[in-house]
Amino acid sequence: xxxxxxxxxxxxxxxxxxxxxxxxxxxxxxxxxxxxxxxxxxxxxxxxxxxxxxxxxxxxxxxxxxxxxxxxxxxxxxxxxxxxxxxxxxxxxxxxxxxxxxxxxxxxxxxxxxxxxxxxxxxxxxxxxxxxxxxxxxxxxxxxxxxxxxxxxxxxxxxxxxxxxxxxxxxxxxxxxxxxxxxxxxxxxxxxxxxxxxxxxxxxxxxxxxxxxxxxxxxxxxxxxxxxxxxxxxxxxxxxxxxxxxxxxxxxxxxxxxxxxxxxxxxxxxxxxxxxxxxxxxxxxxxxxxxxxxxxxxxxxxxxxxxxxxxxxxxxxxxxxxxxxxxxxxxxxxxxxxxxxxxxxxxxxxxxxxxxxxxxxxx
Amino acid sequence: xxxxxxxxxxxxxxxxxxxxxxxxxxxxxxxxxxxxxxxxxxxxxxxxxxxxxxxxxxxxxxxxxxxxxxxxxxxxxxxxxxxxxxxxxxxxxxxxxxxxxxxxxxxxxxxxxxxxxxxxxxxxxxxxxxxxxxxxxxxxxxxxxxxxxxxxxxxxxxxxxxxxxxxxxxxxxxxxxxxxxxxxxxxxxxxxxxxxxxxxxxxxxxxxxxxxxxxxxxxxxxxxxxxxxxxxxxxxxxxxxxxxxxxxxxxxxxxxxxxxxxxxxxxxxxxxxxxxxxxxxxxxxxxxxxxxxxxxxxxxxxxxxxxxxxxxxxxxxxxxxxxxxxxxxxxxxxxxxxxxxxxxxxxxxxxxxxxxxxxxxxx
Numbered sequence: 001x002x003x004x005x006x007x008x009x010x011x012x013x014x015x016x017x018x019x020x021x022x023x024x025x026x027x028x029x030x031x032x033x034x035x036x037x038x039x040x041x042x043x044x045x046x047x048x049x050x051x052x053x054x055x056x057x058x059x060x061x062x063x064x065x066x067x068x069x070x071x072x073x074x075x076x077x078x079x080x081x082x083x084x085x086x087x088x089x090x091x092x093x094x095x096x097x098x099x100x101x102x103x104x105x106x107x108x109x110x111x112x113x114x115x116x117x118x119x120x121x122x123x124x125x126x127x128x129x130x131x132x133x134x135x136x137x138x139x140x141x142x143x144x145x146x147x148x149x150x151x152x153x154x155x156x157x158x159x160x161x162x163x164x165x166x167x168x169x170x171x172x173x174x175x176x177x178x179x180x181x182x183x184x185x186x187x188x189x190x191x192x193x194x195x196x197x198x199x200x201x202x203x204x205x206x207x208x209x210x211x212x213x214x215x216x217x218x219x220x221x222x223x224x225x226x227x228x229x230x231x232x233x234x235x236x237x238x239x240x241x242x243x244x245x246x247x248x249x250x251x252x253x254x255x256x257x258x259x260x261x262x263x264x265x266x267x268x269x270x271x272x273x274x275x276x277x278x279x280x281x282x283x284x285x286x287x288x289x290x291x292x293x294x295x296x297x298x299x300x301x302x303x304x305x306x307x308x309x310x311x312x313x314x315x316x317x318x319x320x321x322x323x324x325x326x327x328x329x330x331x332x333x334x335x336x337x338x339x340x341x342x343x344x345x346x347x348x349x350x351x352x353x354x355x356x357x358x359x360x361x362x363x
Numbered sequence: 364x365x366x367x368x369x370x371x372x373x374x375x376x377x378x379x380x381x382x383x384x385x386x387x388x389x390x391x392x393x394x395x396x397x398x399x400x401x402x403x404x405x406x407x408x409x410x411x412x413x414x415x416x417x418x419x420x421x422x423x424x425x426x427x428x429x430x431x432x433x434x435x436x437x438x439x440x441x442x443x444x445x446x447x448x449x450x451x452x453x454x455x456x457x458x459x460x461x462x463x464x465x466x467x468x469x470x471x472x473x474x475x476x477x478x479x480x481x482x483x484x485x486x487x488x489x490x491x492x493x494x495x496x497x498x499x500x501x502x503x504x505x506x507x508x509x510x511x512x513x514x515x516x517x518x519x520x521x522x523x524x525x526x527x528x529x530x531x532x533x534x535x536x537x538x539x540x541x542x543x544x545x546x547x548x549x550x551x552x553x554x555x556x557x558x559x560x561x562x563x564x565x566x567x568x569x570x571x572x573x574x575x576x577x578x579x580x581x582x583x584x585x586x587x588x589x590x591x592x593x594x595x596x597x598x599x600x601x602x603x604x605x606x607x608x609x610x611x612x613x614x615x616x617x618x619x620x621x622x623x624x625x626x627x628x629x630x631x632x633x634x635x636x637x638x639x640x641x642x643x644x645x646x647x648x649x650x651x652x653x654x655x656x657x658x659x660x661x662x663x664x665x666x667x668x669x670x671x672x673x674x675x676x677x678x679x680x681x682x683x684x685x686x687x688x689x690x691x692x693x694x695x696x697x698x699x700x701x702x703x704x705x706x707x708x709x710x711x712x713x714x715x716x717x718x719x720x721x722x723x724x725x726x
Contacts, residue, residue: 064626065627120723123721126648129645132642160716245720245724271428271634275635275641293708352603353584354486361608
């Protein structure tokens with residue numbers, strides 16, 4: 001049986017092997033027996049809890065549900081492609097597939113940031129309402145089309161934490177001069193509030209915080225933060241994660257690789273990615289809950305809300321920052337408008353459902 | 364090619380047809396070509412938005428991703444099996460599969476109610492954390508084992524609404540004598556608060572409300588309530604849906620049918636059910652948001668929160684009601700304890716993530 005190896009350049013569209021043809025005649029509307037071996041590069045440390053497990057789980061499930069017809073080998077960031085070059089590698093066709101976050105592509109496709117998370121933007125449930133039923137996916141596919149990429153939403157971390165701080169934040173003045181690891185739009189918001197945003201890869205955060213070269217850092221939430229040991233390098237754990245309230249992750253597939261799949265494997269891949277969205281949310285819900293309880297037992301840690309005036313300032317600046325992003329190019333304008341229309345729509349319901357219910361449950 | 368028809372009694376395990384064997388030899392670790400035709404009975408009106416679309420979407424996706432090897436024909440409630448006899452029909456093996464809600468089985472398996480929703484219980488995200496990562500599924504499988512049923516979580520409506528009322532609820536006194544369509548544990552809570560709970564099938568709610576034979580009704584949320592026209596029969600729309608804060612739906616499969624599937628189709632079915640969980644949440648997020656906005660434009664409607672004292676009373680009674688349920692049998696005790704341990708654990712995180720974030724976004 002002919003297998004398709006994609007790495008090392010795009011193969012010309014392979015014809016079905018004789019065996020696959022024979023199978024097609026033999027089967028009564030059944031699956032083609034052609035097999036595919038794909039590589040998936042990622043932006044995550046190998047098997048990193050949550051983020052890195054998503055592509056592993058995806059690969060395992062697709063292989064099981066396809067009886068081995070689609071095998072995906074997952075690579076951690078830097079193993080064959082640097083963590084932040086996933087987009088380019090898949091776009092060029094060096095590999096068939098990647099898993100990461102669309103906001104890593106700013107500078108190349110600024111508008112892609114709306115599909116991950118925006119400060120004070122959509123939650124997990126709201127984002128998926130937009131993507132799957134509110135027109136979001138059509139915009140996303142259109143945005144990636146010129147890069148020969150097919151995007152499929154795959155996972156969501158849920159609401160993150162505000163971060164670990166070695167300085168108390170009691171007022172907006174405490175943001176002034178604050179040196180914090182916080183990338184992207186959130187970092188720009190901090191800068192305008194008087195702080196100094198720093199971009200550091202995950203692996204360097206702990207040392208930077210412990211040595212005092214930064215005063216604070218955001219990462220993800222209790223599940224991932226605890227695995228980095230951040231609670232051993234900072235005292236104050238602030239919430240909520242206004243900067244990333246429900247980041248959606250992405251699978252990207254090179255267009256020619258996607259089109260080489262028979263329709264049943266395309267359907268399987270799409271469905272499995274959506275299953276991973278539910279599964280990652282469950283993993284984070286569980287991991288965050290168990291990690292938070294452990295952190296609460298540590299007497300050296302204080303878990304605190306940001307003061308209301310700090311949230312109000314950050315929210316106001318965030319609106320300016322996102323408006324400026326939307327002014328950068330027509331795609332950001334178009335996608336940003338659709339995003340905010342949907343956020344306004346969905347937040348009216350979140351207010352009387354999720355929020356009102358969680359308020360009613362407080363005891 | 365031999366197809367398995369399950370309806371009318373369990374077929375003895377079929378041997379692979381000659382063709383399938385030939386395919387198996389031909390394929391390089393590929394899928395068996397045996398095909399299956401299943402029937403899925405449901406508790407929903409055919410293609411009812413959200414609830415009824417879930418099994419339809421499931422069937423369509425499984426057929427597409429299996430290249431037609433597993434075909435599932437979906438039946439609305441009452442088409443071949445009454446809406447509330449899905450459990451018995453699948454348990455007996457009359458059909459292979461069903462879709463509904465586990466709390467419909469109270470009286471047969473009281474403990475099953477914990478896997479749908481409990482008044483003031485878990486949200487969608489919390490329930491899925493418990494089921495997939497916190498040990499919930501093991502308890503559920505164990506509970507259904509004596510009935511020859513394999514349960515798979517499939518969908519969640521999210522936080523519901525408190526319901527439509529033709530009387531204002533300004534204090535706990537207004538619950539006294541209130542005749543409301545509200546089934547299950549929520550109904551028992553209302554009864555103890557002085558009201559008269561009524562159980563009515565969905566199709567009869569509108570007329571009962573319009574003619575004044577009931578004062579109030581809960582149903583689902585804006586998406587489904589508007590499709591029943593309930594806003595034309597009542598003035599006040601109260602929130603939040605304390606009685607059903609994130610009901611999870613179920614697929615149930617007869618054990619022999621499950622075991623007759625090759626492992627790739629088992630994996631496909633499990634994965635597709637989880638995808639439907641994410642998909643239904645997105646459908647409800649979108650449907651509720653668009654329906655709520657339309658309802659807000661109707662000057663004959665007032666959308667209101669329950670007064671705090673009403674919520675406090677209902678919450679207190681709900682704890683008693685659920686404690687009594689747990690005292691009914693050892694399974695309810697065991698599953699109830701696990702449920703509440705997890706609710707306490709997960710709610711600590713929900714408080715500083717979802718809730719704190721939604722609070723911070725208010726403007």
